[in-house]
Amino acid sequence: MHSRIRISVSLLPASAVLLVACTSNPPEKPNNALATAQQAITLANREVTQKAQSVPLYEAEKKLNQARSIIGNPDATEEDYARARRLAEEATLDARLAQAQAAAYQAQARKIELGETLETLRENLQLEGAE
Amino acid sequence: MNRRALTCLLVAALLTACSATPMQQELPALERARQAVAAAAADKEVHGYATVPLLRSQDALRAAQTAWTQEEDRARAEHLAYMAMRHAQIAQALAAEQAGAAQAELIMEQLNVLQLQARSHQIEELKEQLSKLEPKQTAEGIVLTIGDVLFAFDSAELSAAADAPLDKLASFLREHANDQVRIEGYTDSVGPMAYNQQLSERRAQSVADAMKARGIASGRMTVAGYGEANPVAPNSTEAGRARNRRVEFVILGAGVPEVIGELQGNVR
Structure with a gap:
């Protein structure tokens, strides 16, 4: 029993060596993913009129900041970079959702406004016709 | 023995790993x-x-x-x-x-x-209203006449009954904002000519004021009085004299608007 444990434990250094081997390659920073996220946030900021109400935009900005601080860390591992990439990718979709929601809101508001104008005009015409 | 044990362990570990995930x-x-x-x-x-x-x-x-x-x-x-x-x-x-x-x-x-x-x-309505104003085509432009209801004898004060035709005229003028308008006042033949001349000018002016109050720029309007000249009805009857106590709108349209164009057709 005792010897079995020792064997399995002895595997650990090997895997550790493997991990070290992986990290020894200069890890690539997910700069493109971060730039894409920044771009999406900039676009969303132009469209979103009620920034205090857009949770996705808030989340986008928060995640991009997290991703930035991860890749800004000189001791960041490849795993950290993978996490930063995921955060940036999520931030991109958060921002796109914020933008799409704002556009949908505006389209809806325009539709309602036009509908009211139409209704008023219709009523006026009916009143005139009844005169 | 050791090997078999190891294999067993690995299989067990894998199984455990699987069920544990x-x-x-x-x-x-x-x-x-x-x-x-x-x-x-x-x-x-x-x-x-x-x-x-x-x-x-x-x-x-x-x-x-x-x-x-x-x-x-x-x-x-x-x-x-x-x-x-x-x-x-x-x-x-x-x-x-x-x-x-x-x-x-x-x-x-x-x-x-x-x-x-x-x-x-709206155009239909306007045409109907304006056709009541006896539109006439002259060399200068279209002439619309507001008679009967405007003034009492010897008065330049607009009667309450004048409001409706004046409103219509004002909305017509608002729609054709490019045309200049000359407002001409007339009287019946009762009384001295010089007095009637002044009275006709006051009548034209009070109509111009009423138009201004309805938002028509005074720069578009000129005012003239013609006294008892150009009667439109005989002055021998009260009805005729009431028609002569009138104000005419001469619309000096360079581009005569469509409504007026159609009205000309109706009049001819």
Whole structure:
């Protein structure tokens, strides 16, 4: 029993060596993913009129900041970079959702406004016709 | 012996590992993603306007499920599930925007049709009103006459009955803002000529003031009095004299507007 444990434990250094081997390659920073996220946030900021109400935009900005601080860390591992990439990718979709929601809101508001104008005009015409 | 033991251990460890991984366990992120993708897939507007983001969400959901059940990579599964959820939500938002814009476009078309109707209705009404003002075509332009109701004998004060025709004239002038107008006052033949001359000028002026009060720029209007000249009816009867106590609008239109053009046709 005792010897079995020792064997399995002895595997650990090997895997550790493997991990070290992986990290020894200069890890690539997910700069493109971060730039894409920044771009999406900039676009969303132009469209979103009620920034205090857009949770996705808030989340986008928060995640991009997290991703930035991860890749800004000189001791960041490849795993950290993978996490930063995921955060940036999520931030991109958060921002796109914020933008799409704002556009949908505006389209809806325009539709309602036009509908009211139409209704008023219709009523006026009916009143005139009844005169 | 040792080897066999090791093999046993490895197999046992693998089995344990398998049963210990949360393979049967549901990942909350995955469940949220599944619901979001299902909602988008059930949205008619998404199929009409946002098929591509829907497909992206379904792809990401499949990848997330694979990452969870086969690769056992929780971080990747959660990330992909999140992406799937967002793609699905984006699909619904984009579809709502497009559908809203399309509906707004339809309403806009109805509005245009109705506005055209309202406009022609207005023109009809105006034509009817103006035809009561005895339009005449002269070398200078169109002449509209407001008689009968405007003034009492020996008075330049507009009667209450003058309000309605004056309103119509004002709205006509507002619609044809480029035309200059000359307002000419006339009297009946009772009384001294010089007095009637002054009275006619005061009558023209009080009509110009009434027009100004209705928003017509005074720069567009000139005022003239012609006393008892140019009677439109015999001065021998009271009815004729009432018609002669009048104000004429001469619309000095370079571009004679369509309504007037049609009215000319009616008069001829």
